[in-house]
Amino acid sequence: MREVAIIGIGQTSVDEHWDKSLKELAGEAIFAALRDANRETAEALFIGNMLSGILSKQENLGGLISDWIGLPGMEAEKVEAACGSGAAAFRLGLLAVGSEEIDSALVVGVEKMTESLSVETTEALATAADADYESAQGLSFVALNALVMQLYLHTYGWKHTDFAPFSINAHANALHNPYARLHEAITQKDYNNARMVAAPINLLDASPTGDGAAAVLLVPADTIRAATRPVIKVIGSASATDSIAIHSRKDPLWLTAAEKSAHKAYQQAGVGPGEIDFFELHDAFSIMSVLSLEACGFAERGKGPLLGLEGQIGVKGKVPITTRGGLKARGHPVWATGVYQIVETVQQLRGEAFPTQVEGAKIGMAQNIGGSGATVITHILTAE
């Protein structure tokens, strides 16, 4: 496959955007990405979204958004892989440009969640779990993650409070990200005393949903001439699945799909976890940060919380994560999240992430998870 580069990024703030529709949010991010790339158009549009049909009673986003941005006629498709939809759309845009069939592709992740024309968001979100064996039994996503966290604490002997550093770090980094949903530092005491949601997950373990859109523009790397800033190339991209119902997995505490997709991406990029300068992981719940770090080889099985407790996850640590706030504090506009992660990875690699810049960052990884580990998509980017 020919090499592909990201030449434009754009995003809206993650917030309750009561005054903006789905297409307006998407347009805002797309125009920002085009401006950033100094381009006016693109050949194709890949959209990451899952719930517009349920919450906004609007599918067929390809026609809707391409028309709205003033580019009717362009190829446009929506890609869905639950909460991994953003990265899935990015990956298919990447393959389209890589295949030489498409010479420029916009990827936009967009979600409007605070408003619903039908069911409540929690019920809509539960469609990412197994309808027959999980959601029909009343298991929401926070409940599923709570069961996993309980099992983790029980199996490896950690205390709930040992997970605090993940949330504290995310909130600290988000303070400096103007697009983040939460601008609010938190302490260990805040974490310990936060309101319970589904034991042991409390409010500060869980990421806030929201409305938002993020976009990138992809082109063949060899078409970039006279670059005035680092050229950001995609050097690893892999997607893997696991059973959708957690009880069907051999080990509910191991994200097999995360391991598989990270491993494939490492192979493509010719690196290992040791060469990754920072990792934008999918911290929908703090337990997911730990499981992701373990599955991707940054921590031994059952030892994930140590990285937080030893101060290794901050921007000056060994494994900087959620450097712009992560899902926990930048916010989790669910199906846009995967594209936000790519945008933030590009910011770091361009050196545009002050004051949470990872010094000398050359290789960054982003991992987006759909469902409770059922679809996991990993990307590795580098600056040249």
Added chain:
Amino acid sequence: MREVAIIGIGQTSVDEHWDKSLKELAGEAIFAALRDANRETAEALFIGNMLSGILSKQENLGGLISDWIGLPGMEAEKVEAACGSGAAAFRLGLLAVGSEEIDSALVVGVEKMTESLSVETTEALATAADADYESAQGLSFVALNALVMQLYLHTYGWKHTDFAPFSINAHANALHNPYARLHEAITQKDYNNARMVAAPINLLDASPTGDGAAAVLLVPADTIRAATRPVIKVIGSASATDSIAIHSRKDPLWLTAAEKSAHKAYQQAGVGPGEIDFFELHDAFSIMSVLSLEACGFAERGKGPLLGLEGQIGVKGKVPITTRGGLKARGHPVWATGVYQIVETVQQLRGEAFPTQVEGAKIGMAQNIGGSGATVITHILTAE
């Protein structure tokens, strides 16, 4: 892009499958495609579907179906482009194999429509129209198509009964397709007297929805050795969009996106409409057959009905269409339809379509339409 071939096809009958779930239908078609190709597995799975989240309360089909078919771990994503989802999934599977990142891709279109856990199917279907300006005003898809057909009759001076040949031909061809929903020959008299749905569209202008799944297996063409039957290659693939709301188009009687995507596909394949031996078009309503034939260059503007009246659309005609029954009589399991069209195109090119075989067919075209012409995806296949 490297050449891609279809080496396996599979389908379920289109019917009310009360006894089969979404994943069971998908699995049946996938296993049939694998058996047909004499393979046991594939590297990736692309799923065409739109309404599972609304009707079955199940998204994240990638994880769900890959697990169900016994291949957890494989890459799997869902692609949505309204009623064009099937062809959109096929196209992205094609690009993935073409890009050299994936060496074998299953594409499955699956839809379960006769059962709903939430709203009625008609309301769910309306999410493919413009939520703000069409469906919110009470416009269903049949109503939208009725307005277009009214305008067509008025503008070009045809009578409603002139459209009968499209439905008669589809029903006649479906008689010999064991997977078709309707096995029932109809006459001009039946058509003239059919119950009105939304004037001027009557029951015999409209395609029946249903449950069903169709699947194909894609591999690089150069990996096929010692073929015992014709090798089916994809020589044209293009996707284009138009404004989602019909009133925003300059000419509501012209499918700009169909013209654009067909034109691109012709260019890639190095052929014109004259070289197309048969055309599996998107006859969701008889008016769509006419608009599609005109936009793709098989008939002059306003002259589409002539092809039917002159007997040119049958399997021995100049432009054989809907040779296995089309949406009208094979049935329209909406988001699977695009893959059914590909499966049927392969049957014709392999010479497996007796007694509705188009004699000597070497080049076939399939066109899948999402919304009322908002997303149109055209594929051209050839037998070697």
